[in-house]
Amino acid sequence: MIQVLVNGVFLGCLFAVVAVGLTLVYGVMEVPNFAHAGVIVLAAYTTWSVEHAGAPFVVAALAGIACGGAVSVLTEVLAYRWIITKPAAAPAVALGLLLILQNVALRLYGGEGRSLDTPYDTVLLKAGGVSLPGVKAALIVLAVLSLGALHLLLSRTSLGRAMRAVAQDRDAAAMLGIPMRRQYALAFLIAGMLGGVAAVAYAPTFQVSPYMADDVLLSAFVVVVLGGLGSVWGAVAGGLVLGVVEGLGAAYVSSAYQSAFGFLMLVLILVLRPGGLRTTDARRVA
Amino acid sequence: MPETSPVLKPVLEVSGLTVAFGATTAVREVSLTAAAGTVTGILGANGAGKTTTLLGVLGLVPRRAGTVAFDGRDVTALETGALVRAGIALCPENRRLFPSMSIEDNLLLGAYGHGRKVRRARLDRTYERFAWLRDRAAEPAGRLSGGQQQAVAIARALMSEPRLVLLDEPSSGLSPVAVDEIGELLAGIAADGTAMLLVEQNVKLVQRLCSTAYVLSHGRVTASGPVADLLRDDAVSDAYLGKAG
Numbered sequence A: 001m002i003q004v005l006v007n008g009v010f011l012g013c014l015f016a017v018v019a020v021g022l023t024l025v026y027g028v029m030e031v032p033n034f035a036h037a038g039v040i041v042l043a044a045y046t047t048w049s050v051e052h053a054g055a056p057f058v059v060a061a062l063a064g065i066a067c068g069g070a071v072s073v074l075t076e077v078l079a080y081r082w083i084i085t086k087p088a089a090a091p092a093v094a095l096g097l098l099l100i101l102q103n104v105a106l107r108l109y110g111g112e113g114r115s116l117d118t119p120y121d122t123v124l125l126k127a128g129g130v131s132l133p134g135v136k137a138a139l140i141v142l143a144v145l146s147l148g149a150l151h152l153l154l155s156r157t158s159l160g161r162a163m164r165a166v167a168q169d170r171d172a173a174a175m176l177g178i179p180m181r182r183q184y185a186l187a188f189l190i191a192g193m194l195g196g197v198a199a200v201a202y203a204p205t206f207q208v209s210p211y212m213a214d215d216v217l218l219s220a221f222v223v224v225v226l227g228g229l230g231s232v233w234g235a236v237a238g239g240l241v242l243g244v245v246e247g248l249g250a251a252y253v254s255s256a257y258q259s260a261f262g263f264l265m266l267v268l269i270l271v272l273r274p275g276g277l278r279t280t281d282a283r284r285v286a
Numbered sequence B: 001m002p003e004t005s006p007v008l009k010p011v012l013e014v015s016g017l018t019v020a021f022g023a024t025t026a027v028r029e030v031s032l033t034a035a036a037g038t039v040t041g042i043l044g045a046n047g048a049g050k051t052t053t054l055l056g057v058l059g060l061v062p063r064r065a066g067t068v069a070f071d072g073r074d075v076t077a078l079e080t081g082a083l084v085r086a087g088i089a090l091c092p093e094n095r096r097l098f099p100s101m102s103i104e105d106n107l108l109l110g111a112y113g114h115g116r117k118v119r120r121a122r123l124d125r126t127y128e129r130f131a132w133l134r135d136r137a138a139e140p141a142g143r144l145s146g147g148q149q150q151a152v153a154i155a156r157a158l159m160s161e162p163r164l165v166l167l168d169e170p171s172s173g174l175s176p177v178a179v180d181e182i183g184e185l186l187a188g189i190a191a192d193g194t195a196m197l198l199v200e201q202n203v204k205l206v207q208r209l210c211s212t213a214y215v216l217s218h219g220r221v222t223a224s225g226p227v228a229d230l231l232r233d234d235a236v237s238d239a240y241l242g243k244a245g
């Protein structure tokens, strides 16, 4: 049972890091950023290729995270920014971007899966009857660190305060002279770097491939809806809940249907609580 | 040079401002000035273009023509952020606080773009002026009463230490007592030498604060001058201000 919970927490941390990136972007710009999965793919391949070229894992990981941030900002500057006044176009543009990014990966690296080696591949943490592979432990640690850093940014800095304001009332923020473009770019930068963290952290447990992030993206969208659109802490809580639910489902019913439990939950929530699990009158990033 | 008193030198000079949303022209060739230490009224019926005029000054709506000079400098090309930092603050229609953010966060957002030290110093000054805010700094702004929220909205605008404040219907939705308090507050701000443009439907407040005013109708200035003269004109007072007291 505890083993199942630990696996659920691992999945939950992964979902949370990806979902927070999605919800941040949704909060400030109101786009469903499907291209996030493509950002994760390119970040993972970058990490793999830098490591493959002989660099230490830490350097490769940092390169992957930087790549995630850069590609994400590019999607905003080259695409999303131009449709800000046409929100109906956002889902189509987002899907198009996802296809483009996946095809970039396909062209650059081919379709076969690559495995990412880490210095902690062989580590196995054991306590009582519970065991946790090093790669999973590393993901949990990275998730906690990066979400903690994001929390500090949002709550303690002027930029973070402005970002919360933009998410709550974009026009009112503009009236105070807060530059919208910079806020959009910043949201995408943070989201992309979180995507990079997710890529670096979970690629070693799966494989690096152009479609590696599809399932995670869908689960993360479930989490975003679960946590209330635009809510960072909702996404964190939702991620953990979904991770544990999927973990329990996989352990006690069938692992083949792992993602299905998430969607079952999504449907139930949309029917019962259209606003997500949290009850707030206003959308917010906090 | 004794001919012009420095107090009356215009801080803001708008000329020929035209704003259009697609095919609809909301503001047409509006020209107006605002002087330091005075409150200049903008009156007009619903939909006359009052809000659009204020937003146009700050570059928040698409300007088709016109120039904006601030402190004698042409600032037409500046973006909103630069205008705010130059000293023009807006206290928007419906207050537009961020309701789930703390009062302190709301205030600090008024000084966005300034360094941490400057923001802290201004916050302290704000708490001296609005002592009751200090104890409630951590509360969500949405929890305050309407009058309190309006005071916070004004305090937030003052956090940029503006030389010109644009106020859009600060009395709307407030009780008579709260309106009086807001009037008191605004009179004090003007007395400090700040220029103000006040969009307002409340006649009493206009009479109390404004010496001169502009009347807007269908996006154009149709009358301007001393408030007493404007109000003596029945057509103006009936059509544009209603019978509010």
Ligand SMILES: Nc1ncnc2c1ncn2[C@@H]1O[C@H](COP(=O)(O)OP(=O)(O)OP(=O)(O)O)[C@@H](O)[C@H]1O
Pocket: B021, B024, B025, B026, B044, B045, B046, B047, B048, B049, B050, B051, B052, B053, B093
């Ligand atoms: N963003 C917008 N898009 C299209 N039309 C707009 C927009 N904002 C204002 N308008 C139109 O411009 C005209 C002037 O509106 P504005 O809000 O400036 O009037 P107002 O004098 O402030 O009215 P009120 O007293 O109701 O606040 C109106 O006809 C309005 O419908």
Ligand SMILES: [Mg+2]
Pocket: B050, B051, B052, B093, B168
């Ligand atoms: Mg208005």
